[in-house]
Amino acid sequence: MEKKKSKKKWIIIAAIAVVLGGGGYYGYTYFTGKDAATEETPMEKPSFPTAAVELGEVKKVIFSSGTVEAKAREEVKPEISGKVQRLLVKEGQTVKKGDVLFTVDSADAQLEMQKQELSILRAKKELDELKNKKDSIHSDKAGKVKEILFKDGDTVTPDSVVAKLTNTDYLKITGKFSAYEAEQFRVGQKVKIFITASLYYVDGVVTAIDLVGKKEAGLGGVHNVEVLVKKPGAIYVGDMGEVQFTDAKGTLYASQMATPFELPDEMEVLAGTHGKIAKVNFEKDDEVKAGQLLFKMDMTSSDLELQEKELSLKESLLTMEQKKREIAKKQVEAPINGVITKVNVKEGESPGSGEPAVIIMDTTSVYFVAAVDEIDIPSIKLGQSVDVYVTAFGNKPFKGKVTELPKEGTKEDKTVRFAVKIELSDTTDMKHGMTGDCDIYVEQKENVKRLPIHAVEFLEEGKGSVMVKDPTTEEPTSKEVTVGVEGTDFVEIIDGLKEGDEVLLMNGEGM
Template identity: 25%
Template sequence: MKKLLVILVIVVVLAGGAYAFMQWRAGQRASQLENLQTETAGRGQLISTIGATGQVRTRQSAILNWNTAGTVDEVRVRVGDQVEAGDKLAELKQTSLPQAIILAQADLVNARKALDDLTTNAETAKIQALQSISSAAQAVRDAQYRLDNYIMPTELQNLSTMDALDQMQKKLDEARLAFEPVKYLPENDPQREELKDALDQAQADYNAAVKRLDYEYALEVAQSNLEKARQDYEKWKDGPNPDDVAAVESRIAAAQAALSQAWIEAPFNGVITLVDTQPGDKVSINSPAFRLDDLSSLLVDVSVSEVDINQIQPGQEVRMTFDAIRGKEYKGLVTEADRVGSDVQGAVEFMVVVELTDPDEEVKPGMTAAVNIVVDELEDVLLVPNRAVRFQEGKQVVYILKDDQVVPVSIQIGSSSDVLSQVVDGELQIGDLIVLNPPTVFESNGPPPFVQRR
């Protein structure tokens, strides 16, 4: 009997403990249900971005230094001045310049005169060549006329000039030889008269052949002179010899380069953002003078992880904010994305260049920008808060509140932003109350079966 009483007491105690535990557990569940944060599932816009930070820079920036020693004579700009490429910003006193730069002034004068002389001489030579062409052409016509109108003895007309000359030379030699024995006879001697006439005729025929040769030679000389005049004209018609011009222009460029060391010019269009030189300063080579920035285009360089780089391409929209500029969002575009990554402390990163499309005076080079690159923009898609997504048995789920019960619903996530994700498949329906902070008691109590929609 006593043993039975002990057993009954133990059973009562255990039953009471179990009841108390169940009441405590139910109270906890009720308390946690009261503290649940929910959001109604719905459709909307999703902007998927990749975030990064970087510093603003200008497209072009340059520190302009003095290229020689001397004393500053004039400074023509102040901070904030807009300048154009080639504008002279400051100059050194002529009397303070090194000897080499002073001598370059004389070299420049001489080189320019040499270039003028080349041009003038070429024009003169061209005119002379034209005159020579005219004279030589007339000489050719005259020589051709004389040759064409020269009548050779009948017996020579069908022979070439050299053949005729050879025959006439032979005939003349024979006539001289025949006349030699009788040349001292009286002039009225019949035989002497006959041989003398033959000698005279041979001499006349020989002279005729020589004259024809002279006419042909004169024509060849005239034609050669005409060709030479034409070659001279071709040489000078387009101006002086390019090699000569290049040599003189090199002298001019060298002299100008030496002289340009006496001043500083703007290398590109931009704004003077620093002036570090004043009239009267004694400067040396590489002494800094100005900083020039092209503020017409502001860029931000950001590093992107290898995981994200394939989602980025030129032309994508970018949204930017600055800690230094409250309450403003700026727009931009991706202009460049590196094709080769760099190892940064063991992680591979890619440089991406973003250009601001709506900068204002508040945005300044050197500021830190929070950059969000828009890689996807979806309209009218089913959305779920990222903080509500859980993993259960390797699957993505969200908990919903249904009939005062917290139950998991399977989902499949598509694109995501920092706050929301697109639901591309699963059991979640529009209007479901998504639990943003499902209590541990429900998760640890074992997963209830998925709600099946029918």
């Protein structure tokens, strides 16, 4: 929670001062018997200390307690069940990533894992059966058939390219430019194509830019810029055109020579299944539509193919499991560099299922983890500056910054707290588990007008009042000001006072 000093209630204090002053004077005349009307003693006006508006820094801080934690901490559990054959480490020992911690006799566990893998194999087989029972291949694209790559009796796999199509609704033209000119184009950019024979322009869109280039006879270094043009009725393959583009400054970039229109790049149709083709249902140069039937599949051999794939998959999985048993049953390795802080296993015993066998901690690098209250967590942002005070080091501040915010909190009694990670610039001699607290600077302004926090009475969000001396009567009077950041020691004054203005501190102690 943010640490704040209490605000003054100026009007109440002023009223008390007036009452006390009047009561004292009445008592004096009563007990002395002197007539106040005939013997007047001038009363001294009370004086109050003042504070001047100055330029400086205002910091808003959230206070939180926390603990020092190692950045890396791993709880090691064997992936397989079995008795520990050899224990190779002890508590306090330093290990490196990959060092063997202990070995386990895991033959029984491996057999159980093999049974599980066989269950997975059966599920995969059922999925393969569904995939392999497709009796036809349909086109997922529309266009003109340029090439048919398979015939009756051929065998295909799901990735086989069975046909190539071209899109007859578009034409492609390739403009030739210098290296500098090519760099002015972007894929998706709209350009103009000048039809040299007809002397008019059509629109196009850049689809590819060759920034590598190559040398061509008579042109030198050439970089191709490919443009796709929606085919109007008056343009045909072989017609000549020039690619042109005018930038925002009015500079015209035009291809070095007229080039012919071509059919767009080929589109590939994949089989999407495997098996033998029974019949091809289309011919070269046909116009096909998306979803159109292209091939009928021979389903008579699908059962045999399925059995062969099942046997092959089973053999692969059994080989993999055999190697797992050979490697994993013997040794459990350290996943990180660090120090063994806990060993919960003994030779000849099986590790307990509810606790880690070994705990490894990297004590060379630590975080400070602050337990931030749910009320304050919306104000915490990554990168905010933090001063951390570890109990073991007294009042020495350690500089840090917020590096990680939690996704969820932890309920403690009736409150919820969030573990905010703070990276420290100096962690020398800090140990995992040390306690402390921190100041998280959630808002900070420099070189702004400010007053001490106890010099301002806060009225509402962004509004406050101060006590100033009336220039006519020299009596304390309230003045409203606009406030900004409310810090621990100072408050920002946005409007209502200027630098050097003085305000009264009615009780002089800031209570």
